[in-house]
Amino acid sequence: MYKKCLITAFEELKADYFVLMIEDSALAQVSEPGQFFNLSCSDGDIPRLKKPISIYDVDGSEIAFMIKKVGKGTEYLSKLKVGDSIDVLGPLGNPFPLVSGKSVLMVSGGVGYPPLVYLKKKLEDCEVISIHGGRSYDDIFLCDYPFTEDGSYGRKGLVTAHLEKIIKKHKIEVIYTCGPDSMMKAIGRKALELNIDCYLSLEEYMACGIGACYGCAVKVKADNEQGYIYKRVCKDGPVFEVKELWMEDK
Amino acid sequence: MNERLKTRLGRLELANPVTVASGTFSYDYADYVDFNRLGAIVTKTITKEARGGNPTPRLFETEAGLLNSIGLQNPGLDKFIKEELPKYNQWKAPLLVSLSGSSIEEFCEIVARMDEEDCAGYEINVSCPNVKNEGIAFGVDPKVVFELTSKLRKHTERELIIKLSPNVTDIVSVAKAAKEGGADSLALINTLLGMAIDWKTGKSRIARGVGGYSGIAIKPVALSNVWRVAKAVDIPILAMGGISNYQDALEFFYAGASVVAVGTENFMNPLATIELIEKLDMHLESQNISLKDIIGKVKGVIL
Numbered sequence: 299m300y301k302k303c304l305i306t307a308f309e310e311l312k313a314d315y316f317v318l319m320i321e322d323s324a325l326a327q328v329s330e331p332g333q334f335f336n337l338s339c340s341d342g343d344i345p346r347l348k349k350p351i352s353i354y355d356v357d358g359s360e361i362a363f364m365i366k367k368v369g370k371g372t373e374y375l376s377k378l379k380v381g382d383s384i385d386v387l388g389p390l391g392n393p394f395p396l397v398s399g400k401s402v403l404m405v406s407g408g409v410g411y412p413p414l415v416y417l418k419k420k421l422e423d424c425e426v427i428s429i430h431g432g433r434s435y436d437d438i439f440l441c442d443y444p445f446t447e448d449g450s451y452g453r454k455g456l457v458t459a460h461l462e463k464i465i466k467k468h469k470i471e472v473i474y475t476c477g478p479d480s481m482m483k484a485i486g487r488k489a490l491e492l493n494i495d496c497y498l499s500l501e502e503y504m505a506c507g508i509g510a511c512y513g514c515a516v517k518v519k520a521d522n523e524q525g526y527i528y529k530r531v532c533k534d535g536p537v538f539e540v541k542e543l544w545m546e547d548k
Numbered sequence: 549m550n551e552r553l554k555t556r557l558g559r560l561e562l563a564n565p566v567t568v569a570s571g572t573f574s575y576d577y578a579d580y581v582d583f584n585r586l587g588a589i590v591t592k593t594i595t596k597e598a599r600g601g602n603p604t605p606r607l608f609e610t611e612a613g614l615l616n617s618i619g620l621q622n623p624g625l626d627k628f629i630k631e632e633l634p635k636y637n638q639w640k641a642p643l644l645v646s647l648s649g650s651s652i653e654e655f656c657e658i659v660a661r662m663d664e665e666d667c668a669g670y671e672i673n674v675s676c677p678n679v680k681n682e683g684i685a686f687g688v689d690p691k692v693v694f695e696l697t698s699k700l701r702k703h704t705e706r707e708l709i710i711k712l713s714p715n716v717t718d719i720v721s722v723a724k725a726a727k728e729g730g731a732d733s734l735a736l737i738n739t740l741l742g743m744a745i746d747w748k749t750g751k752s753r754i755a756r757g758v759g760g761y762s763g764i765a766i767k768p769v770a771l772s773n774v775w776r777v778a779k780a781v782d783i784p785i786l787a788m789g790g791i792s793n794y795q796d797a798l799e800f801f802y803a804g805a806s807v808v809a810v811g812t813e814n815f816m817n818p819l820a821t822i823e824l825i826e827k828l829d830m831h832l833e834s835q836n837i838s839l840k841d842i843i844g845k846v847k848g849v850i851l
């Protein structure tokens with residue numbers, strides 16, 4: 299759906315993070331964890347491309363986004379106010395497959411955090427353990443195991459450092475991850491090694507967001523000479539199972 | 549719709565003068581756009597064999613435009629015919645199939661094969677490298693364009709559109725060659741060559757370095773090319789290059805275009821085509837003119 303929606307809440311979080319809420323019951327009803335919206339970030343100025351933002355929460359007829367200001371598009375979003383309206387295209391992409399009655403690990407980095415929050419809410423009868431990492435204290439949100447690169451909060455280092463220990467300790471059966479590419483690939487490799495199901499929500503630069511332009515390509519294993527084909531993160535993803543992916547570092 | 553918006557593209561009478569630029573639009577847009585309201589539909593470029601496309605990143609939005617380096621990723625002719633063509637043919641808007649090859653024979657083979665299927669015509673993408681001519685793009689050499697067009701002409705009675713690249717020394721001579729070869733109409737412009745680098749890291753924004761530059765920034769370039777070609781060649785022009793609203797479209801009609809295509813703007817506003825048609829119609833009505841009255845009628849040019 300492509301709609302103009304009213305902004306019903308705006309909340310500054312710490313540092314460059316904020317939460318934006320829109321109201322639309324039809325959209326809220328069909329918004330699932332792992333899906334995203336392309337949000338319009340322009341009144342005609344550059345950038346004019348819409349920006350992909352994951353669904354952070356759905357509450358009744360409201361949809362929430364948690365966003366980090368990193369450039370002009372997200373800066374535009376950070377200046378919106380309650381009562382303003384915004385063009386939204388979505389929900390787009392395929393949701394995370396939901397499991398029940400399992401021991402689940404969620405691993406996020408930076409703005410990979412929001413889709414996993416909504417996922418956690420939707421998982422039934424699961425024991426969920428969460429790891430979240432960021433550059434410093436400002437990038438850390440509620441989770442079981444916080445990590446910072448500079449050591450300003452939680453454990454110092456990368457989220458991948460204690461991965462195996464945590465997996466074994468909590469007898470993890472399924473992993474969901476979203477964050478920087480290198481982080482997700484490292485987690486994916488560990489999951490392959492330990493033979494654990496692992497779903498990655500990938501990020502790529504997007505234009506159309508609906509599968510038309512083939513701009514958001516990612517390598518997926520295939521039965522051909524090269525061993526891979528390109529699929530579209532926006533339409534074929536953004537969620538992929540680790541076994542499908544061609545696991546090379548960018 | 550109505551008489552005001554009717555236009556002619558070579559052999560085709562179109563209900564309105566608005567279509568889409570190849571590669572920027574697909575049936576995926578059907579959730580948002582009523583395809584029956586488009587003057588015509590143009591597909592993404594199809595090649596004989598499937599193409600995997602270029603390494604990533606493939607996109608970057610830069611000064612007033614978009615850089616892309618998709619690399620003609622497409623499923624190949626057979627799969628296109630089997631899986632995609634039926635989807636496009638559910639709409640009544642004339643379907644123009646964009647296609648490309650690595651040799652003249654390959655272009656001919658695709659057109660011959662497509663001629664057994666249902667479609668209204670072909671947009672020939674000549675911006676790709678000719679493997680038999682040291683990889684130099686077909687579209688840069690008027691002689692090659694003449695040979696290609698005249699051979700394709702023998703394979704089809706349908707609308708034959710040659711899509712011109714602006715990355716040439718003299719677009720007018722290429723346009724003339726296409727007409728002499730038997731083209732019914734010309735499409736212009738394809739993307740300009742462009743590049744962007746992250747000054748902080750020194751890293752190219754797209755993996756292939758140079759990509760295709762499109763969007764608002766290229767509008768003046770497209771407009772001048774359309775005007776120059778329209779003056780020199782008397783076959784209809786399907787114009788594209790930074791067209792985002794009805795005002796842009798009007799400029800192209802005055803310059804000599806008979807049909808306009810919306811490309812990059814679809815990404816900014818999925819409803820751009822429909823809004824353009826509606827507002828263009830309102831404008832023409834308010835001025836009590838029809839499209840035919842303004843095509844090629846630019847004023848104030850002193851030669």
Ligand SMILES: Cc1cc2nc3c(=O)[nH]c(=O)nc-3n(C[C@H](O)[C@H](O)[C@H](O)COP(=O)(O)OP(=O)(O)OC[C@H]3O[C@@H](n4cnc5c(N)ncnc54)[C@H](O)[C@@H]3O)c2cc1C
Pocket residue numbers: 334345349350351352353363364365366367368369370371372373409412413500501502503504536
């Ligand atoms: C499916 C998907 C879901 C996303 N969900 C969220 C979310 O819930 N919250 C959120 O804050 N962000 C999310 N992002 C990332 C967000 O889309 C980008 O941060 C945003 O597009 C940046 O736009 P900008 O104009 O502010 O910055 P730009 O000027 O475009 O870029 C600023 C910096 O951010 C980097 N950047 C740009 N685009 C991306 C991208 N797609 N991924 C990673 N880095 C990028 C650039 O390289 C540059 O260094 C998501 C991206 C995708 C593909």
Ligand SMILES: Cc1cc2nc3c(=O)[nH]c(=O)nc-3n(C[C@H](O)[C@H](O)[C@H](O)COP(=O)(O)O)c2cc1C
Pocket residue numbers: 511513569570571572592593614616618620646673711737738739760761762763764766788789790791809810811812813
């Ligand atoms: C993402 C993208 C993909 C494109 N793919 C094709 C293509 O497959 N074949 C082609 O002839 N032109 C292709 N083009 C060029 C457009 O059809 C058009 O000529 C150009 O973008 C200028 O129009 P615009 O500024 O309105 O986008 C592509 C452009 C973009 C942005």
Ligand code: FES
Pocket residue numbers: 503504505506507508509510511512513514530531532533
């Ligand atoms: S962004 Fe266009 S295909 Fe994914």
